[in-house]
Amino acid sequence: QVQLVESGGGLVQPGGSLRLSCAASGTIFRINKMGWYRQGPGKQRELVADITSSGATNYADSVKGRFTVSRDNAKRTAYLQMNSLKPEDAALYYCNMMYDTPFIGREYWGQGTQVTVSS
Numbered sequence: 001q002v003q004l005v006e007s008g009g010g011l012v013q014p015g016g017s018l019r020l021s022c023a024a025s026g027t028i029f030r031i032n033k034m035g036w037y038r039q040g041p042g043k044q045r046e047l048v049a050d051i052t053s054s055g056a057t058n059y060a061d062s063v064k065g066r067f068t069v070s071r072d073n074a075k076r077t078a079y080l081q082m083n084s085l086k087p088e089d090a091a092l093y094y095c096n097m098m099y100d101t102p103f104i105g106r107e108y109w110g111q112g113t114q115v116t117v118s119s
Helices: none
Strands: 003-007 010-012 018-025 030-039 046-052 057-059 067-072 077-082 091-100 105-109 113-117
Touching: 003 091, 018 030, 018 091, 018 113, 030 067, 030 077, 046 067, 046 077, 057 067, 077 091
Parallel strands: 010 113
Antiparallel strands: 003 018, 018 077, 030 046, 030 091, 046 057, 067 077, 091 105, 091 113
């Protein structure tokens, strides 16, 4: 079955950096879009950034200039480079994949990885 394995979360000081990874495996014909979402305490889940198969990117206003989303198609992996982290960036970060099987398009979510920003 399809799996999304997220890694890279953890504890970082304000102003520090983290890189999240999301590796896809399973019966996947083609990945159309991969994105990162987050949900902080008491907040709704929100889009952080996404990237299409052609490399087009989209960012939330709150992370523009600080975060960079990228993908390695050969490794079927998406990355989120997070720089200049702020306490308000602390959240559970989810990887999302929109992909095609040989028969139907599907959407799949990772389990989430915790990012904590604290001194």
